[in-house]
Amino acid sequence: AHQPFPTAVQWSHLLLQPRLQPGMNAVDATAGNGHDALFLAQHVLPNGKLFIFDIQEPAITSTRQRLLDHAIPLDSVEFFQTGHQTLIQSLPPTLHGQINAIMFNLGYLPGGDKSRITLTESTLSAIRQALDMLAPDGLLTTVVYPGHDGGREEAALVETLFSQLPSDIFEVQKHAFLNYRPTTPYLMAVRRKKAEAGTPTT
Numbered sequence: 001a002h003q004p005f006p007t008a009v010q011w012s013h014l015l016l017q018p019r020l021q022p023g024m025n026a027v028d029a030t031a032g033n034g035h036d037a038l039f040l041a042q043h044v045l046p047n048g049k050l051f052i053f054d055i056q057e058p059a060i061t062s063t064r065q066r067l068l069d070h071a072i073p074l075d076s077v078e079f080f081q082t083g084h085q086t087l088i089q090s091l092p093p094t095l096h097g098q099i100n101a102i103m104f105n106l107g108y109l110p111g112g113d114k115s116r117i118t119l120t121e122s123t124l125s126a127i128r129q130a131l132d133m134l135a136p137d138g139l140l141t142t143v144v145y146p147g148h149d150g151g152r153e154e155a156a157l158v159e160t161l162f163s164q165l166p167s168d169i170f171e172v173q174k175h176a177f178l179n180y181r182p183t184t185p186y187l188m189a190v191r192r193k194k195a196e197a198g199t200p201t202t
């Protein structure tokens, strides 16, 4: 059978899956319809913690329902109906630098209100906070959508931020189709190699 290359979202799952273990801490920064949240829940629970963000009530509701439909115990899952730019203040301080996986899937809710979209400024703020929250060997994945209004600029500025990360502390990859339209979504993934210089590595 034919096997197309993985899509951007599939790449994010492929990179994360072999690294996730029950007991890890994970964040879904853009819940949407909950596909990524379910994936994370299935790999870090039980014993782990999953924190889920979305600004929209329909996204939180649909994500909670998806987890329930798959019999995910919700006692280790925390929902925040607020912007991911509140990431650091929303999570317990004890988890600072202890998050093993953080997923961003930018843009709008499929089938939802296309005006409720991620915005460059809050996206960049949230991503900077996410980089701070990452545990050593933790992964941050970001799927970007250059195809919609504002999405091209958002993708470009996220890519600039990632390309300027110090290579002694982070490694960054981009997974993109080279011969498709430039509006095709692509994935950027960051791995934290070690704790920030000067921060305790307990």
Ligand code: SAM
Pocket: 029, 030, 031, 032, 033, 034, 035, 036, 037, 053, 054, 055, 056, 059, 082, 083, 084, 085, 105, 106, 107, 108, 109, 110, 116, 117, 118, 119, 122
């Ligand atoms: N990961 C989702 C899934 O698996 O179904 C898809 C996410 S969808 C492409 C993007 C989501 O980001 C939308 O549901 C939208 O409401 C949400 N969003 C927009 N701005 C946000 C913000 N500042 N903080 C958190 N979520 C936001």
